[in-house]
Amino acid sequence: MDGGVKKSGVTSSQVARRAGVSQSAVSRTFTPGASISPKTREKVMAAAQELGYRPNAIARSLITNRSRIIAVVMAYLENLFYPDVLEELGRLLVKENYRLLLFTGHMDRDSDPVFDQLMQYRVDGIILASTTLSSHLSEECATAGIPVVLFNRTTERDAVSSVTTRNREGGRRIAEFLIAGGHRRFGYISGVESSSTNRDRFAGYREALAEAGHDDIVIGVGNYDRAEAEAAAREMFSRPDRPDALFVANDHMAVAVMDVARYEFGLSIPNDLSIVGYDDVGPARWASYGITSMSQPMKRMVEATVNILMGQISSGEIEAEHRILSGDLIVRTSARLPKTGVVEIDGRRIYKPGKS
Amino acid sequence: MDGGVKKSGVTSSQVARRAGVSQSAVSRTFTPGASISPKTREKVMAAAQELGYRPNAIARSLITNRSRIIAVVMAYLENLFYPDVLEELGRLLVKENYRLLLFTGHMDRDSDPVFDQLMQYRVDGIILASTTLSSHLSEECATAGIPVVLFNRTTERDAVSSVTTRNREGGRRIAEFLIAGGHRRFGYISGVESSSTNRDRFAGYREALAEAGHDDIVIGVGNYDRAEAEAAAREMFSRPDRPDALFVANDHMAVAVMDVARYEFGLSIPNDLSIVGYDDVGPARWASYGITSMSQPMKRMVEATVNILMGQISSGEIEAEHRILSGDLIVRTSARLPKTGVVEIDGRRIYKPGKS
DNA sequence: AGCATTTTTGCATTCGTATGCAATATGCGT
DNA sequence: ACGCATATTGCATACGAATGCAAAAATGCT
Numbered sequence: 001m002d003g004g005v006k007k008s009g010v011t012s013s014q015v016a017r018r019a020g021v022s023q024s025a026v027s028r029t030f031t032p033g034a035s036i037s038p039k040t041r042e043k044v045m046a047a048a049q050e051l052g053y054r055p056n057a058i059a060r061s062l063i064t065n066r067s068r069i070i071a072v073v074m075a076y077l078e079n080l081f082y083p084d085v086l087e088e089l090g091r092l093l094v095k096e097n098y099r100l101l102l103f104t105g106h107m108d109r110d111s112d113p114v115f116d117q118l119m120q121y122r123v124d125g126i127i128l129a130s131t132t133l134s135s136h137l138s139e140e141c142a143t144a145g146i147p148v149v150l151f152n153r154t155t156e157r158d159a160v161s162s163v164t165t166r167n168r169e170g171g172r173r174i175a176e177f178l179i180a181g182g183h184r185r186f187g188y189i190s191g192v193e194s195s196s197t198n199r200d201r202f203a204g205y206r207e208a209l210a211e212a213g214h215d216d217i218v219i220g221v222g223n224y225d226r227a228e229a230e231a232a233a234r235e236m237f238s239r240p241d242r243p244d245a246l247f248v249a250n251d252h253m254a255v256a257v258m259d260v261a262r263y264e265f266g267l268s269i270p271n272d273l274s275i276v277g278y279d280d281v282g283p284a285r286w287a288s289y290g291i292t293s294m295s296q297p298m299k300r301m302v303e304a305t306v307n308i309l310m311g312q313i314s315s316g317e318i319e320a321e322h323r324i325l326s327g328d329l330i331v332r333t334s335a336r337l338p339k340t341g342v343v344e345i346d347g348r349r350i351y352k353p354g355k356s
Numbered sequence: 357m358d359g360g361v362k363k364s365g366v367t368s369s370q371v372a373r374r375a376g377v378s379q380s381a382v383s384r385t386f387t388p389g390a391s392i393s394p395k396t397r398e399k400v401m402a403a404a405q406e407l408g409y410r411p412n413a414i415a416r417s418l419i420t421n422r423s424r425i426i427a428v429v430m431a432y433l434e435n436l437f438y439p440d441v442l443e444e445l446g447r448l449l450v451k452e453n454y455r456l457l458l459f460t461g462h463m464d465r466d467s468d469p470v471f472d473q474l475m476q477y478r479v480d481g482i483i484l485a486s487t488t489l490s491s492h493l494s495e496e497c498a499t500a501g502i503p504v505v506l507f508n509r510t511t512e513r514d515a516v517s518s519v520t521t522r523n524r525e526g527g528r529r530i531a532e533f534l535i536a537g538g539h540r541r542f543g544y545i546s547g548v549e550s551s552s553t554n555r556d557r558f559a560g561y562r563e564a565l566a567e568a569g570h571d572d573i574v575i576g577v578g579n580y581d582r583a584e585a586e587a588a589a590r591e592m593f594s595r596p597d598r599p600d601a602l603f604v605a606n607d608h609m610a611v612a613v614m615d616v617a618r619y620e621f622g623l624s625i626p627n628d629l630s631i632v633g634y635d636d637v638g639p640a641r642w643a644s645y646g647i648t649s650m651s652q653p654m655k656r657m658v659e660a661t662v663n664i665l666m667g668q669i670s671s672g673e674i675e676a677e678h679r680i681l682s683g684d685l686i687v688r689t690s691a692r693l694p695k696t697g698v699v700e701i702d703g704r705r706i707y708k709p710g711k712s
Numbered sequence: 713a714g715c716a717t718t719t720t721t722g723c724a725t726t727c728g729t730a731t732g733c734a735a736t737a738t739g740c741g742t
Numbered sequence: 743a744c745g746c747a748t749a750t751t752g753c754a755t756a757c758g759a760a761t762g763c764a765a766a767a768a769t770g771c772t
Contacts, residue, residue, distance in 0.1 A: 022723080037720055059759045
């Protein structure tokens, strides 16, 4: 078809010369809404086709001051919840004609290296999807005038936008569910203790338990990490006053804890021990686990995130916005059932106290 | 500390004025190896600090013709193998001072949308890590003069670089292992049938089985997808001549198949059925599964990938290079053991026929 | 056809940084 | 202190596309 060498590095000027028009005409051809006659557009398109021309996004960014790149910062991808989020983010961002620049790895100590990169590439927006990032970073970005959205986390001062779910209510719901299930001794394996998700989930759990007269909760620290959660579980299950109801701060850890309970301690779930997790992530649904879990409406969370970002980018106004969504307690087989309150909706069993 | 407003959009010229030097001096201060005296560098640095200046990577790219961005294309992240790869890639690329632009989603039909993006951003290199991408895309990129590396896949014509493992040998090894385990009836649940990984793994498996006189293999199509693998497993396990040895083309599917076997058909593993997977990915190691699996040396594969890319970028020479690594058959509990050949190395049990 | 209005076009400039070149400053040896 | 070699600096330009402005072309109206 095209006889010539389709080498990259074709410029708008080259196309212009070939088409016998000015460079401006080429630019306008590729700028939606620009003033260009159908005739010249066609000439330009033909020349562009022949030369294999594509507008240089870098050069365009320089003049428009828009990179159409969104930075996504995720500390770790081991927890399948985050790959899922990433995939959905990619889907929505591409639909909005944005690209996704990914940053992974823990950046606890100094936020500077990442921060520098973000600034250097003049990203149009930033999504911080990690429960463990320094809150310093987020505020620094916000100060620099770049829209930032915290995904699945918040900071004390609500100067920066966030999308979360009602973690506190989730914790409460789980407590109510376990109490209604007739459990007597309650445990908790935490995530990263300083993270907002962990704090809120635990706060709700403890409150609801306290209201029912259960003040002593057996606690282990899992830091949202498999190995640490396993260690915490081993320690907890070795105690003489081993709990019979255990809330693990997310499914990623709950899976590991469940394996420890079954295969290292020979516990029967849910007979000897009820386990409830959080996120309703892939493995929770697998037959081997069937974890009863508070769901987080991932797709709607991602949608809200992109939504906030697009709003701030197009308006230029960076006003902190907080979207708080709700999940459901998805009932499976890892915890004893209460007598009432479990209803079936769309083929999923959900715990809705009050409605039997 | 800094009283002024740390607004973004600070340019090198502004810093220059503040420091009482030329814009060139600022540029050279931030260009490693450029000719600049310690004295002026210090002045520049001070001014830069005060103004919150960071070099604009976009503008820099325009002139250097290097974006320092690597595009990574991954069809789906559901299989934990890929998030793992992604994380490792992020780690290594950042070390080389490159950024990672992520593209997800199936782009089977027309490669054009993605391809356009890649070209528009003038990425310095491309990593195609998906078994299901049109090979058209890869060659198009290569033609355009951008270094491309296929990760965990190849094309027939080896015009584009790739990093793979010895899938054929892996398939053979698995067959040998299952034969040695005394199995009689063999099954296979495939990945995407047109993918090179699937073809090679199956070819090796079939060859070795044929050499031992086993010519009839029960086959199901899983397409590297959980749901499809489950469906294939159901069909296979319902047959009167259900296999007692099953090779599932990757662990992602093997996990699902195992759940179907156990919880829908009440099969005892490995007594009624031996299952072997591929990848040695996270869940394969979990106690609930303990899948015997051909490992892929992910870290070394990623290292090789980055290595090839860096080489091609710095040399400017795009010569197709093929790195083929080897894995081991990690022995766990999902398959009956042969009498000999299982050895323990570094706490891992590996099948090495010939060495007992 | 003649004039007013709108649309299309090209020119010139801009974005922020890097770099070749010439000019200047510094250092060294004697 | 002088001359020469070397290190540092600023000037001017380039990268590739977008855009305000004015000129030119096309269109509409009477």
